[in-house]
Amino acid sequence: MGKKCLITSALLYVNGTPHLGHVIGCLLPADVCARFKRLQGDEVLFIGGTDEHGTASEFGALKAGLPVEVYCEQNHMMHRKLYEGLNLSMDYCGRTSSKQNQEIVYRIFSALDKNGYITEKTIEQVYSIDDQQFLADRYIVGTCPYCGYENARGDQCEHCTKVLDPTELKNARSAISGSSHLEVRKTKHLFLDLPKLQSLIEKWVKTREFMWPDLSYTIAQKWLKEGLKERCITRDLKWGFPVNKPGYEDKVFYVWFDAPIGYIGITKQWSDEDPEHRHWEDWWLKPDDVTYIEFMGKDNVPFHSVSFPGTLMGTGEPWTLVSQLKGVSYLNFNGGKFSKSAGRGVFLDDALKEFPADYWRYWMMANMPETSDVNFKFDAFAGQINKDLNDVLGNFVNRVMKMTQSNFGLVVPEGGALTDEEKQLYATLADLISKYTQYMNDLEWRKALATLREIWVEGNNYIARTEPWKVAKTDKQRAACILRTGLNLIRIEAILLSPIMPTFAKEILSLLKLPEPTGWVNAQDINKEMSYLAPNTELGEPRLIFSKITPEMVTSLSEKYHENDVKE
RNA sequence: CGCGGGGUGGAGCAGUCUGGUAGCUCGUCAGGCUCAUAACCUGAAGGUCGCGAGGUUCAAAUCCCGCCCCCGCAACCA
Numbered sequence A: 001m002g003k004k005c006l007i008t009s010a011l012l013y014v015n016g017t018p019h020l021g022h023v024i025g026c027l028l029p030a031d032v033c034a035r036f037k038r039l040q041g042d043e044v045l046f047i048g049g050t051d052e053h054g055t056a057s058e059f060g061a062l063k064a065g066l067p068v069e070v071y072c073e074q075n076h077m078m079h080r081k082l083y084e085g086l087n088l089s090m091d092y093c094g095r096t097s098s099k100q101n102q103e104i105v106y107r108i109f110s111a112l113d114k115n116g117y118i119t120e121k122t123i124e125q126v127y128s129i130d131d132q133q134f135l136a137d138r139y140i141v142g143t144c145p146y147c148g149y150e151n152a153r154g155d156q157c158e159h160c161t162k163v164l165d166p167t168e169l170k171n172a173r174s175a176i177s178g179s180s181h182l183e184v185r186k187t188k189h190l191f192l193d194l195p196k197l198q199s200l201i202e203k204w205v206k207t208r209e210f211m212w213p214d215l216s217y218t219i220a221q222k223w224l225k226e227g228l229k230e231r232c233i234t235r236d237l238k239w240g241f242p243v244n245k246p247g248y249e250d251k252v253f254y255v256w257f258d259a260p261i262g263y264i265g266i267t268k269q270w271s272d273e274d275p276e277h278r279h280w281e282d283w284w285l286k287p288d289d290v291t292y293i294e295f296m297g298k299d300n301v302p303f304h305s306v307s308f309p310g311t312l313m314g315t316g317e318p319w320t321l322v323s324q325l326k327g328v329s330y331l332n333f334n335g336g337k338f339s340k341s342a343g344r345g346v347f348l349d350d351a352l353k354e355f356p357a358d359y360w361r362y363w364m365m366a367n368m369p370e371t372s373d374v375n376f377k378f379d380a381f382a383g384q385i386n387k388d389l390n391d392v393l394g395n396f397v398n399r400v401m402k403m404t405q406s407n408f409g410l411v412v413p414e415g416g417a418l419t420d421e422e423k424q425l426y427a428t429l430a431d432l433i434s435k436y437t438q439y440m441n442d443l444e445w446r447k448a449l450a451t452l453r454e455i456w457v458e459g460n461n462y463i464a465r466t467e468p469w470k471v472a473k474t475d476k477q478r479a480a481c482i483l484r485t486g487l488n489l490i491r492i493e494a495i496l497l498s499p500i501m502p503t504f505a506k507e508i509l510s511l512l513k514l515p516e517p518t519g520w521v522n523a524q525d526i527n528k529e530m531s532y533l534a535p536n537t538e539l540g541e542p543r544l545i546f547s548k549i550t551p552e553m554v555t556s557l558s559e560k561y562h563e564n565d566v567k568e
Numbered sequence B: 001c002g003c004g005g006g007g008u009g010g011a012g013c014a015g016u017c018u019g020g021u022a023g024c025u026c027g028u029c030a031g032g033c034u035c036a037u038a039a040c041c042u043g044a045a046g047g048u049c050g051c052g053a054g055g056u057u058c059a060a061a062u063c064c065c066g067c068c069c070c071c072g073c074a075a076c077c078a
Helices: A020-039 A055-064 A068-085 A099-114 A194-206 A214-226 A255-272 A280-284 A298-314 A348-354 A357-366 A378-408 A420-441 A445-466 A468-474 A476-497 A502-511 A523-529 A551-560
Strands: A004-009 A043-051 A092-095 A118-128 A140-143 A170-174 A182-192 A290-297 A324-328 A331-333 A374-376
Touching: A004 A020, A004 A280, A020 A043, A020 A290, A020 A324, A020 A331, A020 A348, A020 A357, A043 A068, A043 A255, A055 A068, A068 A092, A068 A348, A092 A099, A092 A255, A099 A118, A099 A255, A099 A298, A170 A182, A182 A298, A194 A214, A194 A298, A214 A298, A214 A324, A255 A280, A255 A298, A280 A290, A290 A298, A298 A324, A348 A357, A357 A378, A357 A445, A357 A502, A374 A378, A378 A445, A378 A468, A378 A476, A378 A502, A378 A551, A420 A445, A420 A476, A420 A523, A445 A468, A445 A476, A468 A476, A476 A502
Parallel strands: A004 A043, A004 A290, A043 A092, A290 A324, A331 A374
Antiparallel strands: A118 A182, A140 A170
């Protein structure tokens, strides 16, 4: 086994179906990275799961008429099923509400408290007498004092986008019961003393300057520059871990505190299932042995680059801190945000019904919002699937297979010596493969996928130059060499493709009667890689593995998902 | 004057840090080929790089200044 590589995908909030935006930002790139690192020979642990505590869950459960534990359990299973559908190779899909996470949260909190990074403050919060609970700002609704919108939320008016204080609302009422029987009460809470940790965090962030993409580093810098503020880590709620400090037994930890710790808690869930062979401490408390890569949307970057590392550093224990932090921008739908309630956008459950998971995986990796927000459109999606996968890659595989079959039968052709044509191809391939590998390592996906496509084009180019369909009529030996070269290139292409489209990669390999890949392609050893398939090796029956998306399908999908509705 | 990101041929992007003939994919047009999913290969047209007849420089998409437009964020909605 190679070096240890810990990979986490941001934990999605458990209520609600994930949409393509959630997938593109964290789940998918984390999976591609995990698959790639495994093929490179690293010992990978890919952790994901659902974030479950907080008012939103309580509220969701109430609406569903279920106890919150049951509601979360059901939704967690729904997430899990969708992740499987998307072919995510998570080593463990856990939950922030697990008892393991509770243990770790207590451990970290106690250490922070002992080290003097926890402070007490009294704050004012709105209490709903009928609901018998404090209300989070966004669960107080009323009339916006600025624009008169009647369903403005306590934190912000969705209509005029003005940021509000809940006490400003007219006709304020509880979003849970609708009761307007509210009052402001004083309540004591615990805060994480981030200002005290600031210099420690700053020093550490500086060490990440060249490891993080610009977007992540700039966002972290921005927060540090503005100066960190103390952050409340407790709430007056029931759904959460009770605070393990005398005087706070009736309060729970705030989601943002226990959510990132969830990565550790979930690793312990994984570890507890096979304690003899799995040791969570090896991943989280031996930082020198582990490279840790995180994936998330840009809104999550401040937590992962500043507050979570600060939390861990404040314990004084040697927790593993993030090495590479990939934050990406958003995927929009017709220029607007995905929104379940507005029925706008493609959600993962529907997406998987419309097309194979690998189509989505390919499109999203090739169009990763790395520099700015990206728009999803069905015609662009179809265009790329048709051109890249069908015409360029699929066609290359098919024409080589068919020509081999008709000229030599279903075996790797024997005979013919390499010419300058092959040597030139090898050199180009070695160059492109090492570029591709580098981009994958650097998490530069758009460039990686563009390079991958160049490799496919190079295959077609080689076939066009060498014209095996002509040569076969006059020089069987030469044709054998060309097609054998083509077949070996198919194998390489399938392996290079496998982190991105595992299912189709497997199918392509099955055409060559090869099993799933177990290792990466070594660009330095291109001669060996290109002669992997020995002459006379049996081949499978040629068949088309990709199919096109017709213009009619595009039209109907566009209508079905309201792609052209006027954006709000 | 809140903060951040973006504005490059019809569309989507790279190039900007480290100034030096503007590059890629799609689309369009022409040609080649006919093994292959009307697929593949080659070539061409098309931009002077948001604006300022602004500054620096022998030279600016790239550095500096001013302005405009789009997107996102503003500490519980990737």
